[in-house]
Amino acid sequence: MTHEILMAGFGGQGIMFMGTLLAHAGMMEDKEVTWMPSYGPEMRGGTANCSVVISHEPVASPLVSEPTALIVMNRPSLERFEGTLRPGGLLVVNTSLVDRRPERQDVRLLEVPANEMADRLGSLRVANMVVLGAFVQASRVVTLHSIKQALPEVLPQHRHGLIEVNVKALEAGAALASGGQ
Amino acid sequence: MGERILMKGNEAIGEAAIRAGCRYFFGYPITPQNEIPEYLSRRLPEVGGVFLQAESEVAAINMVYGAAGAGARVMTSSSSPGISLKQEGLSYLAGAELPCVVVNIIRGGPGLGGIQPAQSDYFQATRGGGHGDYRTPVFGPASIQEMVELVMEAFEVADRYRNPVMVVGDGILGQMMEPVVLPDPKPLDSLPAKPWATTGNQGRPPNVINSLFLDANLCSRHNEHLQEKYREICRREVRYELVDPEGAEIYFVAYGTTSRVVRSVMNRAREEGIITGLIRPITLWPFPQEPFERVVERAKAFLCVEMSAGQMVEDVRLAVNGRRPVHFYGRTGGVVPSPAEIADALRKVLEGRDPGA
Known part of the structure; x- marks a missing residue:
């Protein structure tokens, strides 16, 4: 099985970090992984997206044009990428910042009010971890345990104080996904 | 051999160069290869090397000429427009038979073009983009692991034939992350001896590094020697x-x-x-x-x-x-x-x- 995951939002939402953590967790599970950021003449507050491929086989193309899973953190990302998701794929929507329902009926939908949930945990900045926890729980691409293990590897030493709130956010997202399925 | 680590292609190039014994890097910034100089600016001083951001690509390639002439393992990197600027220096390096590694993270052209991935510098890389009858081996890796191995091998091939070697990638290979197993660093005392290098002539006759042959017969003989070398590369280095x-x-x-x-x-x-x-x-x-x-x-x-x-x-x-x-x-x-x-x-x-x- 090859998981081709596209995650998108605006700059500052931690899209790249979310992807890096996922790729790192996949690597720790001895899987083949690639992580590819969108790059270009970007500006602050502009769109950011990142592709992660996780597979038991060597990864062919690191570019994801038809994802098996799509994570959208804001409305412009839903507009841009909804049509690319493969039929039967998993669509994770941050409903805090997406004020319309997806049009696709042939995909599995997981709605996460990530900003509200992160706010309740005391840090809006971990909305990305709420979504990642929910995504991992719903997709089983990697285990939540591996994501938690990857946190201290990916976060620089001076940010290790933030691990606790990140773990809480991951768990909150995972709990939502397991309750809501 | 160590564990698998997740690395960006451009950073892996920098680390591979250091592990190959490269201690000198001269370059000038350009997207999408900036993580190479960024990484080396931090890492080279840690291993006693020198990172220098030159005033231009032309200056950088001529600094490479100097360091290579002194016998050092040396690298420069750039992207398409910057590589065009380095072509005169590459021709001189080939003419003077100096080993070095040049990385081109190719972007769309011609002219300034864009910063997105391209392979449109193939002619320039494989035909020898500067003047004169010369060739440079060109490696085209397809993964970060292969990039690491080929960058390290590029230094070996460069020294073996006293010739510049190019490694070409693009913005995808430069920006993406994949797991890599980094080979052990080459012990510096295991690197090939360079008795031809200009290291001070105490106790031996002076070495001369030059690509100027005003006598047509001598220049022709030099070219025949280069061509014989290129034929040997064709016999032995195809991958x-x-x-x-x-x-x-x-x-x-x-x-x-x-x-x-x-x-x-x-x-x-x-x-x-x-x-x-x-x-x-x-x-x-x-x-x-x-x-x-x-x-x-x-x-x-x-x-x-x-x-x-x-x-x-x-x-x-x-x-x-x-x-x-x-x-x-x-x-x-x-x-x-x-x-x-x-x-x-x-x-x-x-x-x-x-x-x-």
């Missing part, structure tokens, strides 16, 4: 990967990033019962003739895919030499051909049509 499954009739030819997209297409085609092969040149010069000889008899046609208007396809046509049809599909200017587009090109070839038409 390629051949994917040759039972029943393949159409063979893709692709290198670097494009070969990864082609593999996605091959996997999907196989699910539909269409078996295809792949010839992936790893050295772009010397270009691999051998895999074509191995499959040409049973091949129906070749389909060369590039991020250019058709550059490597000329070498493919020379290798096939009219024995089979050679088709081409390419995208230019920084657009990566999509799996669907390549699959469409394959379908046309299978139907006997020209995908470029």
Whole structure:
């Protein structure tokens, strides 16, 4: 099985970090992984997206044009990428910042009010971890345990104080996904 | 050999250079290769090396000339417009027989072009982009692991033949992350001796490093020597990967990033019962003739895919030499051909049509 995951939002939402953590967790599970950021003449507050491929086989193309899973953190990302998701794929929507329902009926939908949930945990900045926890729980691409293990590897030493709130956010997202399925 | 770590392509290039014994880097910033100098600016001082941001690409390549002449393992990196600026220096390095490694993270051109991935510097890299009858070996890795191994090997090949060696990638290989196992660093005392280097002539006659031969006969003799060296490189340094499954009739030819997209297409085609092969040149010069000889008899046609208007396809046509049809599909200017587009090109070839038409 090859998981081709596209995650998108605006700059500052931690899209790249979310992807890096996922790729790192996949690597720790001895899987083949690639992580590819969108790059270009970007500006602050502009769109950011990142592709992660996780597979038991060597990864062919690191570019994801038809994802098996799509994570959208804001409305412009839903507009841009909804049509690319493969039929039967998993669509994770941050409903805090997406004020319309997806049009696709042939995909599995997981709605996460990530900003509200992160706010309740005391840090809006971990909305990305709420979504990642929910995504991992719903997709089983990697285990939540591996994501938690990857946190201290990916976060620089001076940010290790933030691990606790990140773990809480991951768990909150995972709990939502397991309750809501 | 250590554990698998997740690394960005550009940073892996920097680390591979250090592990190959490179202690000098001279460059000038340009996207999409900036993580190479950024990484080396931090790492080189840690290992007693020198990182220097020059005032221009021209200055940087001539600093490479100086360090190489003094016997150091030295590297520079840039992207397409910057590599164009370095061509005079590359010709001088080749003429003076100085080893160095030059990395080109190719972007769309011509001119300033854009910053997105391209392979449109193939002609420049494989034909020797500067003046004079010279060649540089060119490595075209397709993964971060291979990038690490080939950057390290590039230093070996450069020293073995006293010649510049190029490693080419693009913004995808430079920006993406993949797990890599970093080879152990080369002990500095194990690097090849360079008795020809200009290291101060105490106790020996002076060494001279020059590419000036005003006597035509001497210049001709020097050229014959260079050509003999290039022939030896052609005999000994060819690298390629051949994917040759039972029943393949159409063979893709692709290198670097494009070969990864082609593999996605091959996997999907196989699910539909269409078996295809792949010839992936790893050295772009010397270009691999051998895999074509191995499959040409049973091949129906070749389909060369590039991020250019058709550059490597000329070498493919020379290798096939009219024995089979050679088709081409390419995208230019920084657009990566999509799996669907390549699959469409394959379908046309299978139907006997020209995908470029």
